[in-house]
Amino acid sequence: MSTGPGAPLLQLDPRAVARARQLAARAGRPIVELAQAHTTASVERATLRLAGLSGADHERVPWVNHLVDAVRDGVGLEQGVCAPAFDAIRRGEATDLLDLAQRASSRSVQLRQPSGRDRSAALTLARRSIGTGIKRIDRNRATRDRLVARLGDPPSRPWIYLIVATGDIYEDMPQAQAAARGGADVVAVIRSTGQSLLDYVPEGATREGYAGTYATQENFRLMRAALDDVSKEVGRYVRLTNYASGLCMPEIATLAGLERLDMMLNDSMYGILFRDINPVRTFVDQRFSRQIHARAGIIINTGEDNYLTTADAVEAAHTVTVSQLLNEYFAKEAGLADWQLGLGHAFEINPDVPQSFRLEVAHALLARTLFPDAPLKWMPPTKHMTGDIFRGYLLDGFFNLVGGLTGQGILLVGMMTEAVVTPWLSDRDLALQNVRYALDAGRGLVEDFxxxxxxxxxxxxxxxxxxxxxxxxxxxxxTLLEAIADGTFGLMRRPADAGKGLDGVVRKDDGYANPAVELLEPDLAEPALLEGAG
Structure with a gap:
C-alpha cells in the first residue's frame, strides 16, 4: 500500500535509511543460514499436512504427530519425514499416509531410510502428494482475488481490524458477522490462552477456549464461510486473521493457506520473547511459515507493539524500528512482497509524558516513511489503560486520529474497556463509532499535514x-542471538540453547529432502515440479 501523493513523509537521510537496511540484512543473514541448516518437528508435520494427512486419534492426538514421532524415533528426522514415510507406503506397509500414521501410532510398521532408486521413488510420490496441497493453496489465492474483484475492497485505508473471540466458534461466527456489518474490514479470531505452547494443533470445531478460540482447521473453515456470507451482504471482501505463532507455527500457516485465511500474525521474535520458545526453533519455523504465506498471498502482521508493553515506549522506540527492519528482511528473504508486510507498531506512550501525542505522531511517521509500500499495522493503547473508560475512549480517539493522519494500513480497534472486561458487543459498537468518526472527520487531513x-x-x-x-x-x-539473550528486545532474556521446543529442533543431514521446501523455494525446484504445482 503506497501512502499516495500528499502523504506526510519525513525528511530522512537516504544514506541513513540504506545503512539501516544493510545492517539488518547483515544481522539477519546468519539467522537465515541457521534456519536453512535445520528442520523442526512442526515443519515436518506441516509437510505431511500439505500431503493430505489430517485428523486425530480418539485422544485427539493428531495423526501427523504420531507419524513424525515414529519417524524420529525409528530413523531420525535428519533427512526429513518424507523419504521414510512414502517409502513405507511404496513397500506396502500401509495403503496411504493415514493408514501409515495409524499403524505407526501402535508401532506396527517398519520404517527405514531408503537409498538409491527406492529413495528417488519415495520422494517422487511425496512430491505428487505435497503438490496437491500446494495446488489447493494456489486455488484459494485465486479465489480470494476473484472475490475481491467482484465484491470490492474497503473504499479507503486504513482497514478497520476488530478482534472477536469468545472461546466458542459457533458464538464467534455471528459476532464476526455483526462486526462486519458495523464496519470491520478485518476480523481477527484470537487464540485460546496457551495454545502457542501446545506442540500439536487441536482437531475439529471447538467450543471451550479460554479468552480466545482454538486455532483449528475446522474453525478456520467455519469462520471463512461465515465471512464469505457477510461479505456478499455488505458489498466488500471481509478478511480473516488468525495467529501463526508458537510451537505449531508452520502447521497453522499451512492450515491458513488450505482454508483461505487472509492475514496471519507472524512475528520473527514474538514467540521467543513472550512465550519463551527456543530461538532456533522459532526462526526455523517462521521461515517455513512465511514461505507458505508468500505462496498463499497472506498478509503477515508482526508484533513489535508487544515490546512496548514491557519496555518504555519512548526509551525503547528504536528497538521497534530495529525489529521492523529485521522482520522486513526475513519476510522478503522468504518471498513476501511489500504489500504483505503488516509491520507492527503501537500507540503506547504514557499519556502523562509531556508532548506524548507529538511523540506518537513522530514514531508513526517514521514507520510510514521507512516502509512506504507496506500496510503497517497500528495498534491501540493497552499498557496505560486504567479502567477509566471515558479516558480510555479519548485515548482511542487520539490513536484513531494518528492512524488516519499518518497513513497507516491496518488499524486495530481500541476498546475503552481494555484491561477491565472482555468487551461486550456494545463496547465494540462504540469503538467502531469512534474509529469511523475520527477517520471520517479527519479524512484528507493527511494532505495538509x-x-x-x-x-x-x-x-x-x-x-x-x-x-x-x-x-x-x-x-x-x-549476533542477533546474543542480542536476544541479552534482553535487547522487550527486556526479555532468551538464550539460544534454552526455551520450549528445543527438543524438536533437528540439524539436517546432507541427504535431507523435503519436496515442500523445493516447491516453496523456486530456485531449488525443478521446472517440471513448479509447473505441476501451479
Missing amino acids: HPPVDGFIQQRSRQVLAEAIELLDRIVDD
Missing part, C-alpha cells in the same frame, strides 16, 4: 533512526 523540516517531529524521528542504526551495529558485531 507536513511537519517542519527542523521541527520536533522530524528531529525525534531522526533520533530514533540513529539509535536504531547504533543498535543494529552492535547486533551485527554480537
Whole structure:
C-alpha cells in the first residue's frame, strides 16, 4: 500500500535509511543460514499436512504427530519425514499416509531410510502428494482475488481490524458477522490462552477456549464461510486473521493457506520473547511459515507493539524500528512482497509524558516513511489503560486520529474497556463509532499535514533512526542471538540453547529432502515440479 501523493513523509537521510537496511540484512543473514541448516518437528508435520494427512486419534492426538514421532524415533528426522514415510507406503506397509500414521501410532510398521532408486521413488510420490496441497493453496489465492474483484475492497485505508473471540466458534461466527456489518474490514479470531505452547494443533470445531478460540482447521473453515456470507451482504471482501505463532507455527500457516485465511500474525521474535520458545526453533519455523504465506498471498502482521508493553515506549522506540527492519528482511528473504508486510507498531506512550501525542505522531511517521509500500499495522493503547473508560475512549480517539493522519494500513480497534472486561458487543459498537468518526472527520487531513523540516517531529524521528542504526551495529558485531539473550528486545532474556521446543529442533543431514521446501523455494525446484504445482 503506497501512502499516495500528499502523504506526510519525513525528511530522512537516504544514506541513513540504506545503512539501516544493510545492517539488518547483515544481522539477519546468519539467522537465515541457521534456519536453512535445520528442520523442526512442526515443519515436518506441516509437510505431511500439505500431503493430505489430517485428523486425530480418539485422544485427539493428531495423526501427523504420531507419524513424525515414529519417524524420529525409528530413523531420525535428519533427512526429513518424507523419504521414510512414502517409502513405507511404496513397500506396502500401509495403503496411504493415514493408514501409515495409524499403524505407526501402535508401532506396527517398519520404517527405514531408503537409498538409491527406492529413495528417488519415495520422494517422487511425496512430491505428487505435497503438490496437491500446494495446488489447493494456489486455488484459494485465486479465489480470494476473484472475490475481491467482484465484491470490492474497503473504499479507503486504513482497514478497520476488530478482534472477536469468545472461546466458542459457533458464538464467534455471528459476532464476526455483526462486526462486519458495523464496519470491520478485518476480523481477527484470537487464540485460546496457551495454545502457542501446545506442540500439536487441536482437531475439529471447538467450543471451550479460554479468552480466545482454538486455532483449528475446522474453525478456520467455519469462520471463512461465515465471512464469505457477510461479505456478499455488505458489498466488500471481509478478511480473516488468525495467529501463526508458537510451537505449531508452520502447521497453522499451512492450515491458513488450505482454508483461505487472509492475514496471519507472524512475528520473527514474538514467540521467543513472550512465550519463551527456543530461538532456533522459532526462526526455523517462521521461515517455513512465511514461505507458505508468500505462496498463499497472506498478509503477515508482526508484533513489535508487544515490546512496548514491557519496555518504555519512548526509551525503547528504536528497538521497534530495529525489529521492523529485521522482520522486513526475513519476510522478503522468504518471498513476501511489500504489500504483505503488516509491520507492527503501537500507540503506547504514557499519556502523562509531556508532548506524548507529538511523540506518537513522530514514531508513526517514521514507520510510514521507512516502509512506504507496506500496510503497517497500528495498534491501540493497552499498557496505560486504567479502567477509566471515558479516558480510555479519548485515548482511542487520539490513536484513531494518528492512524488516519499518518497513513497507516491496518488499524486495530481500541476498546475503552481494555484491561477491565472482555468487551461486550456494545463496547465494540462504540469503538467502531469512534474509529469511523475520527477517520471520517479527519479524512484528507493527511494532505495538509507536513511537519517542519527542523521541527520536533522530524528531529525525534531522526533520533530514533540513529539509535536504531547504533543498535543494529552492535547486533551485527554480537549476533542477533546474543542480542536476544541479552534482553535487547522487550527486556526479555532468551538464550539460544534454552526455551520450549528445543527438543524438536533437528540439524539436517546432507541427504535431507523435503519436496515442500523445493516447491516453496523456486530456485531449488525443478521446472517440471513448479509447473505441476501451479
